[in-house]
Amino acid sequence: MRLRHDKTAADKLAQSKFLIKNFPLKVNENDILEIGAGKGEMITQLALNNPNITYYALEKYPTVANKILKKINELNLENLFIITEDATKIDELFDGTMNQIWLTFSDPWPKNAHEKRRLTYKTFLEKYRKIMNPNSVLKFKTDNDKLFNYSVESFKENNWTIIDLTTDLHKSKYNADNYQTGYEQKWSALGKNINFLIAKPN
Template identity: 50%
Template sequence: MRLRNKPWAQEYIESNPTVAIQNPTKYQGQWAKTVFKNNHPLNIEIGTGKGDFIVALAKKYPEQNFLAIERYVSVSVLALKKIVAADLINLKIITFDAVMLLDIFAPQEINKIYLNFSDPWPKARHEKRRLTSKKFLEFYQLILQPNGEIHFKTDNDQLFAYSFESFQANNWKIIDYTTDLYHSKYLENNIPTEYERRFVQLGENINYLCAQKASP
């Protein structure tokens, strides 16, 4: 996602330290206890975008903790504004690159991971940047709890096919999937992202899968 630089963004982020968590590496292994001050399950969304999905999810499950992860300041600040407006105690956000996941979370600290409309990185030389590549699946395997899940949605059929094969090749158990979310049984519980709504209005197909962490 590329958005025009917002000179006010960093200042706004720093002015909301209880929601926009600074220096997230110091909370490794301590997110529930130190940041959320409870022992509830912790779920993360990688590539939060403008925040519609994660805000709705946190509202739906107040008994769980949620952490939004967005790489770009100009984007994360838009999500932050929505989180602040929603005034949810179970939702925080960090501006951080997912390649550093192992510096942020301890082994088995995460309950579920949500990947929504990730950058497909279509060129072969960029495969390792895909959030469903072997490298990232190894990260997720480490930070997820036993039987932890990944929920993945994309409008990109090529990325979905690649991801499906990647999960299987890396010993993940695919427990649910559809190549047509909006004509499936999974639609009832679906929470759309802002881009998903746009894609659907344009007649784009949406793919979905849920994969479970491999056994040791």
């Protein structure tokens, strides 16, 4: 269900210490970023269970990002911060490299004319490369089979190594450590397989 626009969301975020306001942000090699964090179901659980790791949730829509802020406050998290910028600026937002980048249930942009908007399109892969180091990995999960197949080819064509992949995350060895997004819970409950891969730039 689409969230009703919250006119106060941007102000609530602006008043919070958990909103990153100044860029580029200095990051370290243990930090983890989720691009398109939605309401934050996954990343808040990651932060809760790994208090010594700093997490960043990139969600450009304030109404949605405010849901993450609410969870941060409810769970008393001190290691999760919100960024309300567009993913197209990702290589301008950070100073340094981080441990992991998560792409979770990204918009598939199915029309060919919109290919450049897909978060696994070659220009985005080049941007991610700039904030990754030789030990960094990118983790990608989606219910959209066509986007997944497209992404596998995009990684291969743009000099990335796919470390592992599965077309049924919830029946794989990775499920034990998997925290589900709200979108993931919805589609999995309907019997939809969830695709997952781990990749790194060469």
